Amino acid sequence: MADVSNAAPVQRHEHPTAAIGSRAVRYLAALFVIVTLNFLLPRMMPGDPVMNIVGEEAYYGSGEVLDALRADLGLDEALHVQYGRYMTGLVTGDWGYSYLYLQPVRESITLHLRWTLALVLPSVVLAALLAALLGSIAAWKRSSRTDVGLSGAHLLIYSMPHYWLAMLLLFMFSFKLGWFPLGRATSAGASELPYLIDVGWHMFLPLLVVTAFKAAYDFLIVRNSVVSILGEDYVLMAQAKGLSGMAVLFRHALRNALAPLVTVTAIQFGMVLSGALLVEVVFSWPGMGTLIYDAIGARDYPLLQSAFLIIAICVLIANFIADVLYPYLDPRTR
Amino acid sequence: MRLASHVKTNRLAMVGMIILWVFILGAVFAQLLMPHDPWRHFVPFMSPSVTHVLGTDDVGRDIFSELILGARVSLTVGFMAGLIAVGIGVLVGLLAGFRRGYLDEILMGLTDVVLVIPALPLVILVSVYLGPGIWYTILVIGLVFWPSTARVIRSQVLSVRQSGYVESARALGAGDGWLMRRHVLPNVLPLILAKFVLTVAAAMLMEASLSFLGLGDPMAKSWGMMLHYAFARGGFIREMWWWYVPPGVCISLCILSLTLISFSIEEGSDPRLRRALDR
Amino acid sequence: MILEVRHLSTHYLVRHNPLARFGHRDHLIRAVDDVSFAVTAGEVFGIIGESGSGKTTLARTMLRLCDSTAGDVLHRGRSVFAMNSSELKQYRHSVQPVFQDADSTLDPRQHVGAILEEPLLIHGIGDAATRRQYIGGMLEQINLSPSFLQRHPSELSGGQRQRVALARSLLLNPEVLIADEPTSGLDPLVTTQVLALMLRLKQDHGLTLILISHDLETVAYASDRIAVMYRGRIVELSGGEDFAQRASHPYTRFLLGVERRVPEIPVLEGVHEHIHGAEDGCAYANSCPHHLHVCHSISPELRETSQGHLIACHAIAPE
Secondary structure, three states: HHHHOOOOOOOOOHHHHHHHOOOOOHHHHHHHHHHHHHHHHHOOOOOOHHHHHOHHHHHHOOHHHHHHHHHHHOOOHHHHHHHEEEEEEEEHOOOOOOOOOOHHHHHHHHHHHHHHHHHHHHHHHHHHHHHHHHHHHHHHHOOOOHHHHHHHHHHHHHHOHHHHHOOOOOOHHHHHHHOOOOOOOOOOOOOOOOHHHHHHHHHHHHHHHHHHHHHHHHHHHHHHHHHHHHHHHHHHHHOOOOOOHHHHHHHHHHHHHHHHHHHHHHHHHHHHHHHHHHHHHHHHOOOOHHHHHHHHHOHHHHHHHHHHHHHHHHHHHHHHHHHHHHHHHOOOOO | HHHHHHHHHHHHHHHHHHHHHHHHHHHHHHHHOOOOOOOEEEEEOOOOOOOOOOOOOOOOOOOHHHHHHHHHHHHHHHHHHHHHHHHHHHHHHHHHHOOOOHHHHHHHHHHHHHHOOOOHHHHHHHHHHHEEEHHHHHHHHHHHHHHHHHHHHHHHHHHHHHHHHHHHHHOOOOHHHHHHHHHHHHHHHHHHHHHHHHHHHHHHHHHHHHHHHHOOOOOOOHHHHHHHHHOOOOOOOOHHHHHEEEEEEEHHHHHHHHHHHHHHHHHHHHOHHHHHHHH | OOOOEEEEEEEEOOOOOOOOOOOOOOEEEEEEEEEEEEEEEOEEEEEEOOOOOOHHHHHHHHHOOOOOOEEEEEEEEEEOOOOOOOHHHHHHHHEEEOOOOOHOOOOOEEEEEEEHHHHHHHOOOHHHHHHHHHHHHHHHHOOOHHHHHOOOOHHHOOOHHHHHHHHHHHHHHOEEEEEEEOOOOOOOOHHHHHHHHHHHHHHHHHEEEEEEEEEEEHHHHHHOOOEEEEEOOEEEEOOOOOOHHHHOOHHHHHOOOOOOOOOOOOOOOOOHHHHHHOOOOOOOOOOOOOOHHHOOOOOOOEEEOOOOOOEOOOOOOOO
């Protein structure tokens, strides 16, 4: 009945532990969907499921062993039996075999994942700091040339494909100017630099690109947040009492911008990660991006599935952490 | 101050519209504008010259012609995928926001789950299995972007439903259908439009990413595909910047103009709208 | 008896929120708590209460804009809460609200003409020409020129908006008008105008008016009978003419300014219970200078003490 639905609402103040509980359920549900998707896709998609499961290279290379392979994969068995085997395999660490890299998928993934995380995690932090700084400045000097310039730059970067900017920078600074290496994460001993410096030197450009993009996303959030806070009465009061601009900015404005920033970071972690993948390809950075790129070329399905799974897990973890942190950051609930 | 910013936003949106229309018209009239047949093979790896304004690619096709034709593909994928995504999203958002109860819980649960799954990796995986094909790409991208719209629309529907004037209309004797048509929809329409524009932009970027990885349709060469070939077929190594810079510029300009247009639909800075779009 | 309210209750459940400073348990807000009264056709029935007394929830529940928890509302003997959608539509035709804050009750996107046409369209009254006539006539009655038809609510003053809201409800020719704080937020001159308008229209159309307000003077001036609400309950019900002289309930007397109120000692734990009516006992007990021991444990019933005068109090009207 129309009216009942608009009835006196039973006000539900979300108990934060319960809230996290329900979010955890959502994440688990998502994980379940992903795993099931990974299971069903090769079996539902066009083509021989055997090929879809082991990958093209393996398929065409194995010859007569095909039937044995089919039996070994248990494709003749009932679906739920296969699903059970698949799940056990996942949990025990058997994620399949990559014919591209000629090693178990799990090993390839761990090898490449660390490089991606090495690139993405610092950039997330740096970008947040950069956005906080620039966003505050832009908000403070609203509508001035600084603000317009910064906002314009943000908009420009926001509109570009990440990897295209990467290509431009690589071309400009590595090919033409030779300031940075042409790719990869290390020079494999070719340069005399100590390991960390060497990696850092290689990491500079890709890190710059990923950071620039994340900072562009965050910039607007910070700016809007700070603008709205600067307009609030208690801030004007603080200024009237003689607090300097800087103090006001840092004590009030940024603290309040922190919570939305963290939430946005979590929500967009997936996007940042995805963007980083393509940037890695351009710089031949040995992370998940390169893995996926090569796997696509070789149609190495087990590798692709697991890459998807691990990336999804990372994103879920990031979301979860943000959910746990949020109540502590939101000044309203403190 | 408000008026000044509103006018400025509108001027920016005008710029956006003009740029977008240039590309749309270019796509529509591609046949007339292309100096050569983009599929015809000339001498490969040529530098820009009078006959080939942007040179030729690795198999000798004229890059400038490819660029113009590419507009057609990139824009089509963007708009079609955007339509699918927003179509589904609006339906879900309206149903969930208006009906509430179990339907709302189920739909929002579904939305949240899809929302949290990383988009690009999923699209990559499905596209690899499906193989190349422009319509596959459109469908998959559309199916990945609907949750964001659904959430935003639902939230707006809820806020309109709880507003005083909807309650007053109810008190006048209006039924659900009347309220939906007469009060909810008109208040939700601008949001739908803004979301559509932004989704088209996101879809174009995703298509470009997919193509760069080699999952695009070689028969329908988008700007993203051009970038893929430039990178994978030696254009980058050979420092043929005239090959990969123009497609990137085109993509960027389109996204920029779409974003600018979405600002003006924000309706004189309605704070709820702006907050909703920030998502 | 055109409209009768029988033991009506509307309760809200607020779940416990450990992050809030108060309210450690789930608690029940008894917005409307066992309210009963009957309104005769043609009278002006006033309801007085401060904010938080539940008067708005009462109005909304009577209009079935929100659910009731217990009890019923009867329109000409028929239960409102048992009505199906077409009966409900008829009910809405006969019983119309006028809410306070016409700011939110008028759709900012519609112009006045569309706002006024809406009720007629919903109930399928007349054709385009007839509707225009009705609207034109109504505009005259509320003293607005036809030029207002093209304007949007944001272009009108508060008083004008309220008049439009009033007109919108009246276009349906209802039998009963439930006006909740129709003049709050309006300056005194406009208040007088709107009130005078309502009373005149009541005369002209033979309306029954239920006037809800916190403004004692307004209600006392206009009403035939007056009910006083405190925390969801009616504490006194009396005739309008000698209302001030006859007022006996301690709370009513406090509102009239002839009696004081004991300041409540706030108790941190369970402070919400204090705001929204204690479980047992009189809701006013903690503020009442006459309170007896029994007042804290047994809730007083609304009883008739003299002709047409009802009061709920252990101290003033003992058994």
